[in-house]
Amino acid sequence: MTRRFKPLATDRHPNDVDPSTTRPVLRFDAAASAPDLDVAAARAGDVAAFERLYHRHAGKIYALCLRMTGDGEEAKELAQEAFVRAWRKLDAFDGRSAFGSWLHRLTVNVVLGRWRAAGRYRERVVAMDDAPGMREPEQRETPGAGVDLERAIARLPKGARTVFVLHDVEGYRHKDIAELTGLAVGTSKTQLHRARRLLREALGHG
Amino acid sequence: MDRGERPDSGSAAGSTPGGDSRRLDDLLDGALTPEEQASLEARIAQDEVLAAEWEDLRHLAEGTRALPREIPPPGDLWRDVAAELAPRNPVRSAPPPTGFARGGWLGQAVAAALFMALGGVLTWLFLGVSTARVGAPTKGAATYGAAGEVVPASAELAPQTLAPQTLAPKTLAELELDYLRARDALWLAAYGRRGELSPELLEAVQSNLLRVDDAIRDLRRALDSDPGNPQLESLLLANHRRGVDLLWRLNREI
Numbered sequence: 077m078t079r080r081f082k083p084l085a086t087d088r089h090p091n092d093v094d095p096s097t098t099r100p101v102l103r104f105d106a107a108a109s110a111p112d113l114d115v116a117a118a119r120a121g122d123v124a125a126f127e128r129l130y131h132r133h134a135g136k137i138y139a140l141c142l143r144m145t146g147d148g149e150e151a152k153e154l155a156q157e158a159f160v161r162a163w164r165k166l167d168a169f170d171g172r173s174a175f176g177s178w179l180h181r182l183t184v185n186v187v188l189g190r191w192r193a194a195g196r197y198r199e200r201v202v203a204m205d206d207a208p209g210m211r212e213p214e215q216r217e218t219p220g221a222g223v224d225l226e227r228a229i230a231r232l233p234k235g236a237r238t239v240f241v242l243h244d245v246e247g248y249r250h251k252d253i254a255e256l257t258g259l260a261v262g263t264s265k266t267q268l269h270r271a272r273r274l275l276r277e278a279l280g281h282g
Numbered sequence: 283m284d285r286g287e288r289p290d291s292g293s294a295a296g297s298t299p300g301g302d303s304r305r306l307d308d309l310l311d312g313a314l315t316p317e318e319q320a321s322l323e324a325r326i327a328q329d330e331v332l333a334a335e336w337e338d339l340r341h342l343a344e345g346t347r348a349l350p351r352e353i354p355p356p357g358d359l360w361r362d363v364a365a366e367l368a369p370r371n372p373v374r375s376a377p378p379p380t381g382f383a384r385g386g387w388l389g390q391a392v393a394a395a396l397f398m399a400l401g402g403v404l405t406w407l408f409l410g411v412s413t414a415r416v417g418a419p420t421k422g423a424a425t426y427g428a429a430g431e432v433v434p435a436s437a438e439l440a441p442q443t444l445a446p447q448t449l450a451p452k453t454l455a456e457l458e459l460d461y462l463r464a465r466d467a468l469w470l471a472a473y474g475r476r477g478e479l480s481p482e483l484l485e486a487v488q489s490n491l492l493r494v495d496d497a498i499r500d501l502r503r504a505l506d507s508d509p510g511n512p513q514l515e516s517l518l519l520a521n522h523r524r525g526v527d528l529l530w531r532l533n534r535e536i
Binding site for chain 2: 137
């Protein structure tokens with residue numbers, strides 16, 4: 077089970093000062109603490125609690141799947157599989173990391189595992205000689221800012237896209253990417269460099 | 283970005299156009315030594331092509347950082363997820379533990395329970411809640427039924443005045459859920475009136491709730507190794523009750 081309250085030091089906000097005493101006022105952060113109560117309840121079999129967890133994390137998980145696959149249908153399937161697997165493996169969540177971080181990594185493994193099982197892993201991630209340039213888009217329009225970049229990411233070759241999304245979008249280190257994907261660290265860096273070059277070209281730079 | 287990682291090529295900065303481009307990546311990722319960084323930045327300042335490429339790379343990085351962290355999933359995704367959720371058994375079956383493992387978990391569990399008992403005493407001292415006040419009739423607070431279940435906001439007796447819990451007729455899982463729901467409700471009630479609470483009080487309650495969580499975690503692990511152990515189950519419920527007690531008393535202070 078995880079900590080249910082944010083550390084006190086981070087609960088203080090510069091603006092939270094009682095004017096009568098100038099003493100900082102500790103803030104209860106329901107948004108930060110409630111999810112962990114839901115994790116505990118979900119572990120005990122409470123589907124409603126798990127649904128609340130789903131609604132808190134679904135946007136991030138779906139974004140991860142969509143950007144990794146570049147395909148809306150496949151992203152939906154993978155996000156579904158990730159949440160179902162999270163439900164089954166909740167007992168394995170030991171609370172050493174935030175639930176969101178645990179779920180995120182689990183999702184990456186679901187995506188990569190699906191590709192491995194489908195026999196397309198080398199084509200998608202490992203192979204360095206996949207399509208030399210951008211491919212035609214297969215799917216979606218993403219509204220709002222960054223549409224061009226979203227489209228360009230979706231059109232990246234799969235290996236380059238995977239590394240770019242994990243490194244530049246999701247903040248994984250090359251070492252972590254190597255562990256997750258089985259790539260060498262150097263290969264991960266090469267794919268990232270390639271992705272950035274292709275993206276700059278696609279966006280009219282470089 | 284992976285600060286501190288070294289570039290894999292090991293090539294000298296600026297030896298080729300391709301090498302320059304790779305070095306710009308390293309610069310962006312903070313993977314250069316201070317000397318390498320200073321050298322490359324000096325060259326960027328003197329080379330318009332390199333400077334333009336660096337500017338493009340920074341522009342891309344800014345655009346990437348600005349991407350939304352969330353993308354709304356299809357509306358029917360939860361329905362599809364829920365359709366595949368099999369019932370969970372919160373107290374998992376496990377093979378009989380070895381003597382060593384069992385002793386280790388039991389030892390930890392008992393230690394956690396003792397620690398909690400001490401923590402509870404300290405909390406009451408800190409909060410300055412008198413014994414008489416604790417035992418007085420209350421309203422609007424959670425309490426416990428004959429089977430140990432939580433009865434929020436309706437009972438007239440404080441927890442300490444009730445009979446010891448038993449596991450019948452409810453299962454351990456059901457009782458845990460009762461506690462979690464009560465704790466959730468009490469927490470939200472306190473959150474709604476947080477402005478009326480002193481920082482010291484909040485800090486004490488938070489600290490003790492964290493200890494409750496630790497004890498519950500240890501007891502759950504112990505139960506994984508020794509499922510059905512009535513002593514462990516009783517300790518587990520006792521710690522759940524302590525968590526509810528803390529929030530119940532916090533609400534009384536408001």
